[in-house]
Amino acid sequence: MSTTITRTRLAVVAAAASIALLAGCSSSDDSSDKTSAAPCEPAKGKVTLQYWNTVPGMDKVVDLWNKKNPNIQVETKNISNDQYGTLGNALKAGKAPDLSQVGYDELPNLRTQNAFVDASACKEATAAKSKFVPWTWSQASFGGTGVFAMPQDTGPMALFVRSDIFKKYDVAVPKTWDEYEAAAAKLHKADSSLTMTFFDPNNAEWFNGLLWQNKAEMYSYADNKWQVNVESDQSKQVAEYWQKLISDKLVRTDLANGSTQMYAAYQKDQIASYVGAAWGYSMFRDNLPKQAGKWSIVPMPTWGTDGASGDWGGSTVAFMKGSKHLYESVKFNTWLNSDPEALALENKLGGLYPAANAGLKLPALSQGVPYYNNEKIFDVFADSSNKIDTSFAWGPTQKTVNLALQDAMAKAAAGDGTLTDALAKAQATALKSMKDQAIPATAGK
Amino acid sequence: MTDTATRATRAVTPPGDRRRRLNGGGPRAGTVIAFVTPFFLPFLLFYLVPVGYALWQSFRVVRRSGGQYGTSYTTFGGFEQYGQVFQNTEFWSSIGRIALFGIVQVPVMLFVALTMALLLDTPLLKLKAFFRITAFMPYAVPGVIAAIMWSYLYSPQLSPIVDLLGDIGLKPDFLGPGAILWSTANISTWLWTGYNMLIMFSALQSIPQELYEAAKLDGASNWAIAWRIKVPIIAPSIVLTTVFSIIGTLQLYAEPAVLRQISSNISSTFTPNMLAYAVASGNNYQQAAAISVVIAVITFVLSFGFMRLTSKKAGL
Structure with a gap:
């Protein structure tokens, strides 16, 4: 008797458990969100917001806000371990925070996963447009179609140069990519163990910054379809340029950006320059203290007379679907990313280079930096920031495309194919991955 | 454990049943459940349910309605995901790569492990x-730490090794496109030889x-004893x-994933598991599920297959 009863009970419990789990999973299929603007009503009484990010010291910035705003308390969670994995799982489980850090290049992807809510019903959100560097707002608002995120930081690109090496071999600091190639050849000829820079095939984000500089418009939307144009003439020009440097052995391909191995190569004076972003200034300062005074930061080499610059990295703070406190989220988000006091603290603790216009004029960003010979390096980045193409757009399956691009670039670096082939692979992957996600897409003209 | 079990038994067994139970019959359901639940519940929650979920996912496809950022939903797609797995050249080249890895690494590792076990077992x-x-x-x-150390x-x-070899005029490229698979195999061998040796050694004991x-009375040499007596007897081990090594090889992930941080010659699709992970990180969970199921079946x-093939000879 008891056997039958317990066995049945156990079976029932097991079945209930699996049904509950399966139901929990399948409910994620019901994405009822229609990215139309959500209502913007202030809550009655005290509100607690959840804000996920990957920025060191962000809890201190939030403490500052919490002290000033007893009725809008913010709780932070650092998700730098697996930013998009954590966020993706939370979204699937319907437990996303009110606000989360999202990189510019991941915005379209997450929007196709119905991750965001449009905050444009809040006046303060739409009014924030003028506070930010134009391209950042363009991406956070998806070309002005709503307010899905507030820009936080950017990575305007510039050229880091070892002035002492250039001086030693009497090579002028290059202003264009043509001059850069010529200088690379000169340096390598003078010292065969010296190369101009390294090309990290596993860093699609960096390569995308180079494509952006050359105004490669990879994604657009027309005729009810995404127009995929990864393999454009502008992209090919960049790919062919770096392929030539690789083939001529003027750049190394065996170093990963930010790796111990990379710093070791710089430490041994084997590399003369670094095509980097604003947030990179502290990398060299902190990892190569002995090279203080030897580095300068100059504008990124340009294509011909075009002065355009590129961006590498940076993030937004996005309004996540399911937030019940949009009004308060907008208030906090605007303060977090445009208030000079908040920006100064984020810059100090997290090394963020602000996306807000007010941030570019911070006292900390107007002074000379001792490591770089007291040069006002942030003037170079601010100038770069204003020369970044505002119409550049990311694709909805950017991460998958980046991986395919990297794998193919690594093959090219190992002598199997070229970087132009890698672009073709990225183009094919973009179309295939969008098809897998049922996103209508076609090869652009 | 025992306490809980006894208590549970008492709770469901009326005192009068005690004698019957001692005689070998009777309801022992309580005991069985008490012993099985600690295993079965986690097994259900963390094994059967996820496997079931993956199977279910692998038969779904994403569809979307409306506009540039339309709303997505999933629907039954039959074997569509599996069709894609079989057409995926990257999947099959990762399987091929891992097969080459296994055919070389597993025998080498087990041979070294067996030799070491036999040496440890000699009185010499x-x-x-x-x-x-x-x-x-x-x-x-831990595997990840080992991989970092080797990297x-x-x-x-x-590397001091590369420096030393450089001093005698050699320029090895352990991270180059040709060597990287074997550099990975070396880490696995380093990690697992001792473990396999210990299993064989305890069988020898x-x-x-x-x-x-x-x-010895029959005049067998130490060599003959090792080869004719010891090895056949420990064949099941x-x-x-x-079998453990075959499974480990197919699930290879940590070592190449760590080496990938410093060498671009390990692609994001280097091993089947890395491919599944890469696909999942691109939100294509259904395809990742199908890949995982195919890996599990293989x-x-x-x-x-290996066990059946060898069971008669090994006496399993």
């Missing part, structure tokens, strides 16, 4: 405990000494370690 060797612990030690190092030993910028005495077929 001194300091046995020391050698046993030393050989087993790498297994105590330093492979790096031209940092259980062989009764009388057998050796009898063999060798089969077991082979693992199942290979390990059970």
